[in-house]
Amino acid sequence: MEHIRVSYGSHTVLKDFSLTVEPGEIVGIVGPSGCGKTTAIRALCGFLNPEMGEITVNGRTVFSKKERVNVPPENRKIGIVFQDYAVWPHMSVYDNVAYPLKKRKVPKAEIAKRVSYALEQSHMTGYENYMPSQLSGGQQQRVAIARALTSSDDIIVMDEPITNLDAKLREEMLVEIRLMQSRLNTTIIYITHDQEAAMQLCDRIVIMQKDGSICQIGTDEDMIKNPANRFVFSFIGVSNFIPVVEKSGSWCLDIGEGIPYSGVRPKGILPGVKNVMGIRPMDIIFDDESPVRGTIEQSVFLGSLFNYFVRVGDQELRVQRSTLDSLDGREYAEGQEVGLRFLNEKYYNAEEERV
Ligand SMILES: Nc1ncnc2c1ncn2[C@@H]1O[C@H](COP(=O)(O)OP(=O)(O)OP(=O)(O)O)[C@@H](O)[C@H]1O
Numbered sequence: 001m002e003h004i005r006v007s008y009g010s011h012t013v014l015k016d017f018s019l020t021v022e023p024g025e026i027v028g029i030v031g032p033s034g035c036g037k038t039t040a041i042r043a044l045c046g047f048l049n050p051e052m053g054e055i056t057v058n059g060r061t062v063f064s065k066k067e068r069v070n071v072p073p074e075n076r077k078i079g080i081v082f083q084d085y086a087v088w089p090h091m092s093v094y095d096n097v098a099y100p101l102k103k104r105k106v107p108k109a110e111i112a113k114r115v116s117y118a119l120e121q122s123h124m125t126g127y128e129n130y131m132p133s134q135l136s137g138g139q140q141q142r143v144a145i146a147r148a149l150t151s152s153d154d155i156i157v158m159d160e161p162i163t164n165l166d167a168k169l170r171e172e173m174l175v176e177i178r179l180m181q182s183r184l185n186t187t188i189i190y191i192t193h194d195q196e197a198a199m200q201l202c203d204r205i206v207i208m209q210k211d212g213s214i215c216q217i218g219t220d221e222d223m224i225k226n227p228a229n230r231f232v233f234s235f236i237g238v239s240n241f242i243p244v245v246e247k248s249g250s251w252c253l254d255i256g257e258g259i260p261y262s263g264v265r266p267k268g269i270l271p272g273v274k275n276v277m278g279i280r281p282m283d284i285i286f287d288d289e290s291p292v293r294g295t296i297e298q299s300v301f302l303g304s305l306f307n308y309f310v311r312v313g314d315q316e317l318r319v320q321r322s323t324l325d326s327l328d329g330r331e332y333a334e335g336q337e338v339g340l341r342f343l344n345e346k347y348y349n350a351e352e353e354r355v
């Protein structure tokens with residue numbers, strides 16, 4: 001997609017949206033509600049006409065404002081799984097999956113063959129005559145995926161396909177989507193506000209912010225290690241933000257009177273603005289020597305890690321320690337006073353947008 005512009009009335013949702021997805025890649029598009037994710041893929045699939053830009057699928061131009069090309073959705077060969085109307089309740093599983101082919105007037109025998117293939121791929125063989133109401137939520141989603149496969153096993157777009165499912169089923173579906181992808185080498189564009197699902201499933205993640213622009217594209221590791229801005233930092237994973245300030249030569253957490261934490265200017269401090277430190281719960285270390293003192297307010301055991309809520313001045317910080325770290329007898333009790341040290345902290349302009 002290149003230089004795509006889409007407005008609803010006077011509200012321009014996508015201003016100049018460009019995105020390239022490589023063959024065989026799973027790309028996640030994440031971003032806050034209303035930022036334009038669904039709009040972007042509606043444009044890709046041909047359900048709305050951009051005012052500007054070009055869309056190319058496998059080398060074939062399917063939309064170009066300039067060249068007046070506009071291929072209808074059913075001929076773009078993109079499989080689609082939408083959450084709202086994932087399956088049609090009044091059609092059997094077979095008819096649901098056959099629908100995109102019937103619409104393209106594919107011969108009956110060919111339809112039967114491809115439906116059977118798609119059901120096999122999504123592990124729904126044997127359910128042909130079931131109605132959706134006779135299926136579980138997870139099975140309905142599989143039918144939706146099978147239907148997408150009959151449109152194309154080349155490119156599939158999924159818009160929040162599994163948010164209705166419970167956590168365990170969701171996990172299973174993610175694994176299955178991944179397996180299906182590696183079997184068929186399908187290109188998948190996966191839209192969600194669930195950044196964890198995106199990180200688990202996707203090769204690359206595209207992060208959109210409220211104004212419809214893309215603020216970062218990269219692997220989950222890129223996002224975690226080098227978030228492009230404060231928005232990405234706060235969007236990916238749990239984060240703490242603490243205002244900081246320089247006071248008579250030392251750097252202080254700007255809490256109460258100021259709590260000094262560094263005698264030298266920390267790396268990454270931005271000049272000329274009010275700074276805020278972004279710090280991950282895993283990057284706060286308990287250190288008795290540290291001048292930053294806090295009190296454990298709450299300690300929650302989460303199996304592989306401990307989640308601590310630590311009060312420092314008037315702020316509550318999230319701290320995580322892996323259970324392995326804690327096996328050395330250092331488990332912290334509620335009410336206990338601790339020293340805190342920061343690793344890998346980032347600095348942002350306190351005025352910058354966050355989630
Ligand atoms: N048919 C429409 N008419 C007018 N405005 C619309 C229409 N569809 C979407 N919008 C507006 O466009 C913006 C983007 O909507 P879109 O559905 O693309 O968001 P989204 O990123 O998919 O959000 P969510 O995560 O909630 O699904 C929103 O402000 C929405 O109100």
Ligand SMILES: [Mg+2]
Nearest residue numbers: 037038039159
């Ligand atoms: Mg949406």
